[in-house]
Amino acid sequence: MVPSLRRLAGAAVVALVLLMGGCYVAVGVNGAIVGGIEIHDQPDDQTVRAGQSARFAVGVVGSGPLRYQWLRDDDAIAGATNPAYQTAPTVPADSGANFAVRVCNDHICVRSDTAVLTVAP
Helix, strand or coil: CCHHHHHHHHHCCCEEEEEECCEEEEEECCCCEEEEEEEEECCCCEEEECCCCCEEECEEEECCCCEEEEEECCEECCCCCCCEEECCCCCHHHCCCEEEEEEECCCCEEECCCEEEEEEC
């Protein structure tokens, strides 16, 4: 280990985040994997008619416990903390909204791809 990293490791927790084929892991200073999350099923774009709800879901494997927070246009959706999210009945103005989910454990957070909602009249 590099001497400066050895000193730093004694003073603070240092972690690196590695991306390997869609799997995010947190690696401690000693090289031990301390937590990982893989989003293996991304949310899909949805098209619904006005008045219908859309459902977005994600498939995740990771060191738990896992916490979910769905986002609409990068803003957290209150109470949307499960692997799937169902919208309220849609209106035409909802068309074009972007949905994604942030998944976290005690070591790392990852974000899904963005899914687009289209509302047909």
